Amino acid sequence: MSDQGPVRHRGSQHGRRAPQLTRREFLRDIAATTAAAAGVVTLGYLAYSDDPVRRREEAVHRLRDFRVEPSAMHPVLAVVRGVQAEPMVREAVAQLGGMGRFVQKGDRVLIKPNVGWDRQPEQAANTNPEVVGALVRLCREAGASRVWVSDVSLNDPARCFFRSGIQAAAQEHGAEVRLPGANDFVTTDMGGRLLRIWPVSRFFHEVDRVINVPIVKHHSLCGCTLAMKNWYGVLGGRRNQLHQDIHTSIVDLAQAVRPTLTVMDAIRVLKRNGPTGGSLGDVAVENTVIAGLDEVAIDAYSLQFLGLTPDRVPYLAMGEARGLGAVDWRSLNWVESRLG
Amino acid sequence: MPTSLRSYRRYWALFFLSLFLFLLWVADYGRMQGWQIALFLELNPLTALAAFLTSGTLYKGLALALCIIVPTLFLGRFFCSWVCPLGITGQILGRLFNRRKPADEQHLNAYRPMFRIKYYLLVALLVLAALGSLQIGLLDPIALIYRSFTVGVLPGLDRIGLPVHLHAPVFQGGVLVALLFAAILVANRFMPRFWCRVLCPLGALLGVLSRRAPLRIQRDVDKCTDCGKCVRHCQGACDPDRELRIAECHLCMNCIEDCPEDALHFGLRRARSSAHRPIDISRRRLVETAVATAVLLPMVRSSASGLTLPTAAAIRPPGSLAEEAFLGRCIKCAACMRVCPTNVLQPALLDAGLEGLWTPVLVNRIGWCEQYCVACGQACPTGAIRRISVAEKTGKPPHTQPIRLGTAFYDYGRCLPWAMHIPCIVCEEMCPTSPKAIWYKVVPVAGRDGKPLELKQPFVEPGLCIGCGICENKCPVEDLPAIRVSSVGETRSTTNQMLLKGSSA
Numbered sequence: 001m002s003d004q005g006p007v008r009h010r011g012s013q014h015g016r017r018a019p020q021l022t023r024r025e026f027l028r029d030i031a032a033t034t035a036a037a038a039g040v041v042t043l044g045y046l047a048y049s050d051d052p053v054r055r056r057e058e059a060v061h062r063l064r065d066f067r068v069e070p071s072a073m074h075p076v077l078a079v080v081r082g083v084q085a086e087p088m089v090r091e092a093v094a095q096l097g098g099m100g101r102f103v104q105k106g107d108r109v110l111i112k113p114n115v116g117w118d119r120q121p122e123q124a125a126n127t128n129p130e131v132v133g134a135l136v137r138l139c140r141e142a143g144a145s146r147v148w149v150s151d152v153s154l155n156d157p158a159r160c161f162f163r164s165g166i167q168a169a170a171q172e173h174g175a176e177v178r179l180p181g182a183n184d185f186v187t188t189d190m191g192g193r194l195l196r197i198w199p200v201s202r203f204f205h206e207v208d209r210v211i212n213v214p215i216v217k218h219h220s221l222c223g224c225t226l227a228m229k230n231w232y233g234v235l236g237g238r239r240n241q242l243h244q245d246i247h248t249s250i251v252d253l254a255q256a257v258r259p260t261l262t263v264m265d266a267i268r269v270l271k272r273n274g275p276t277g278g279s280l281g282d283v284a285v286e287n288t289v290i291a292g293l294d295e296v297a298i299d300a301y302s303l304q305f306l307g308l309t310p311d312r313v314p315y316l317a318m319g320e321a322r323g324l325g326a327v328d329w330r331s332l333n334w335v336e337s338r339l340g
Numbered sequence: 341m342p343t344s345l346r347s348y349r350r351y352w353a354l355f356f357l358s359l360f361l362f363l364l365w366v367a368d369y370g371r372m373q374g375w376q377i378a379l380f381l382e383l384n385p386l387t388a389l390a391a392f393l394t395s396g397t398l399y400k401g402l403a404l405a406l407c408i409i410v411p412t413l414f415l416g417r418f419f420c421s422w423v424c425p426l427g428i429t430g431q432i433l434g435r436l437f438n439r440r441k442p443a444d445e446q447h448l449n450a451y452r453p454m455f456r457i458k459y460y461l462l463v464a465l466l467v468l469a470a471l472g473s474l475q476i477g478l479l480d481p482i483a484l485i486y487r488s489f490t491v492g493v494l495p496g497l498d499r500i501g502l503p504v505h506l507h508a509p510v511f512q513g514g515v516l517v518a519l520l521f522a523a524i525l526v527a528n529r530f531m532p533r534f535w536c537r538v539l540c541p542l543g544a545l546l547g548v549l550s551r552r553a554p555l556r557i558q559r560d561v562d563k564c565t566d567c568g569k570c571v572r573h574c575q576g577a578c579d580p581d582r583e584l585r586i587a588e589c590h591l592c593m594n595c596i597e598d599c600p601e602d603a604l605h606f607g608l609r610r611a612r613s614s615a616h617r618p619i620d621i622s623r624r625r626l627v628e629t630a631v632a633t634a635v636l637l638p639m640v641r642s643s644a645s646g647l648t649l650p651t652a653a654a655i656r657p658p659g660s661l662a663e664e665a666f667l668g669r670c671i672k673c674a675a676c677m678r679v680c681p682t683n684v685l686q687p688a689l690l691d692a693g694l695e696g697l698w699t700p701v702l703v704n705r706i707g708w709c710e711q712y713c714v715a716c717g718q719a720c721p722t723g724a725i726r727r728i729s730v731a732e733k734t735g736k737p738p739h740t741q742p743i744r745l746g747t748a749f750y751d752y753g754r755c756l757p758w759a760m761h762i763p764c765i766v767c768e769e770m771c772p773t774s775p776k777a778i779w780y781k782v783v784p785v786a787g788r789d790g791k792p793l794e795l796k797q798p799f800v801e802p803g804l805c806i807g808c809g810i811c812e813n814k815c816p817v818e819d820l821p822a823i824r825v826s827s828v829g830e831t832r833s834t835t836n837q838m839l840l841k842g843s844s845a
Binding site (some may be wrong): 244245279 | 756771
């Protein structure tokens with residue numbers, strides 16, 4: 001750069017001659033170019049491969065089994081009818097032995113309601129927020145170190161959690177809402193017949209206990225969406241392909257995710273136009289909460305709210321055949337009670 | 341406490357730049373409640389004037405532009421260095437990019453004839469507006485910076501690990517917007533505030549408004565020693581050392597601080613104040629520009645425009661005005677795209693005609709219109725998208741019909757139950773209306789091997805379909821979905837209809 005004030009001289013130095021090359025300069029330049037050449041060749045040798053892409057082993061995770069030891073002292077299915085959600089949830093969990101049986105002090109708990117849709121509680125497309133709030137409180141009382149509420153929604157997740165009232169209910173009782181972002185999915189081996197390697201929300205890999213909190217809804221393809229189908233909400237990726245064999249997919253999911261406890265919300269039931277609903281005319285009030293450890297039995301029990309029978313819902317028998325539970329819930333140790 | 345006018349200017353500039361960034365950040369479903377997110381877009385006199393020329397009304401918040409226009413008449417172009425986020429960014433970058441000797445700085449901050457370009461651009465854009473084509477948003481600095489942040493900068497932040505959104509959005513052709521913005525920023529490297537001095541039509545408008553401002557930078561010709569130090573940090577390149585070019589002055593107040601003789605002050609003219617210069621453009625050139633624009637527009641329109649092209653590809657956001665009125669109000673600011681929760685709103689390339697460049701269209705492969713969401717209408721500063729209520733959108737009383745964006749059509753050759761005997765009906769599951777616009781027949785068919793199968797084959801009920809596009813978005817046929825929405829049946833149009841009954845009821 002010239003140093004002559006505001007007027008710049010560019011490209012006007014063609015008349016000047018370069019200084020003589022000294023021996024020292026020559027040797028230095030030769031050394032530098034030789035070293036660079038050696039470096040490039042070494043790099044080429046190291047990077048050479050027959051493969052057009054570099055393969056990296058991706059870690060594949062498995063979900064842990066979240067169940068607790070079975071107990072002969074307690075029923076496996078508890079049905080509670082009543083009016084107010086919180087006492088119903090408390091009573092149902094108490095019948096099964098109390099939350100202390102499922103959540104120990106210091107446990108990390110994930111509560112998985114159905115928060116699939118941008119709908120308000122009255123429309124019954126998502127789990128009742130009071131049921132979620134009650135479970136958060138029970139987990140807190142049992143000494144859980146942290147309680148997460150999470151789902152993989154179908155509509156915009158922020159809107160779903162806000163307008164369903166579940167965000168407010170969860171936060172009010174001391175849980176944290178975790179919305180999975182694009183980077184929050186972990187490659188997971190589902191070990192199913194149809195479902196093998198799928199992206200699963202990482203939050204399910206980072207907890208000790210999982211509580212399934214589905215809602216009873218109509219579903220055109222499957223007839224119903226209940227506890228076992230609620231596990232769609234762990235998956236990312238192109239899960240809309242699962243419709244192509246929905247019954248096998250549901251059984252695969254239920255086999256891969258074994259929850260600590262299931263609490264079915266049948267307070268408001270979406271009778272038709274499911275799973276989205278939208279009109280209050282689609283909703284009937286049934287005021288029932290069902291808690292249990294056998295998802296097949298809970299789903300079979302819940303069919304009565306939709307006017308279905310087990311023979312019209314093939315995944316139940318398929319689930320029983322794979323040892324996931326009993327379709328004939330009456331054969332189990334079950335209790336029913338009524339509050340208020 | 342600041343002690344000089346320059347310090348005041350710096351504090352205000354920092355405040356307004358922070359406010360702009362804050363309002364941009366807050367414009368998101370989870371955060372936007374109650375904030376005046378469109379404030380900067382509404383304060384903008386240029387968009388208010390241009391949209392007034394196309395549509396004949398000063399829409400709601402755009403009246404805030406008077407808060408800039410009236411003080412400008414008295415004070416001059418204070419907006420450019422005190423309020424404008426693009427101007428303030430240019431000022432900061434012009435400072436960071438340039439470490440120069442005093443002589444160079446004088447050279448860089450000298451007035452140049454090319455500064456006239458902005459006045460010609462202003463005239464061309466206003467003539468276009470008066471003739472019904474609102475292109476102001478292409479070059480209006482506020483619309484430009486808002487669009488650039490929404491489409492370029494914020495999604496970029498997501499990708500370098502500074503998440504602004506839960507899911508990093510994508511915008512079609514966003515690279516064009518981002519590169520234009522980058523070029524404007526880098527231009528400060530070669531001339532500080534290149535954009536503001538040479539191109540900015542809003543700066544030109546404010547310059548015109550400030551022609552008779554009584555309060556100005558004044559130079560005392562007796563005290564002045566012609567040392568030229570006042571030019572060193574001059575933002576407007578407005579010749580404070582000579583006869584001040586009032587229309588170029590941003591009131592940055594740097595010259596006052598740089599003057600060793602205390603010869604400059606801001607205020608009324610005094611007995612020994614120097615004369616000032618008017619705008620450096622001739623009436624003849626202005627008329628030429630206006631006539632050239634007026635001739636060009638019909639020629640462009642006769643080939644391809646938003647009005648002459650079929651608009652099936654352009655599905656507009658819920659509450660949008662009819663296409664002609666929409667194009668007469670949309671300033672391409674991307675405020676609607678910023679608040680859209682599903683990223684379905686995309687800047688149009690040529691989908692809506694040449695004049696519709698960067699106006700919002702729905703691309704259902706990327707997102708869908710969330711049934712209960714009306715955020716885009718809340719964000720729109722000009723009323724191109726009306727502020728509708730959820731009740732109006734969903735057709736709840738007192739409204740009788742939901743707002744339709746278009747209609748979904750099956751491509752049965754690609755639909756799994758229709759073409760391949762594979763169960764699916766994801767579209768039916770997703771359909772948000774009650775009763776669902778997508779319904780199915782249970783059809784007994786024989787498979788290839790002759791075995792009987794029962795399939796649920798879907799149909800669209802056109803009277804119920806709202807054109808939200810979630811069926812198209814969630815269709816498992818990834819590349820070219822088996823159900824696609826086009827704009828026919830949209831509520832806003834009386835002509836783009838296909839049904840004899842109940843089309844616009």
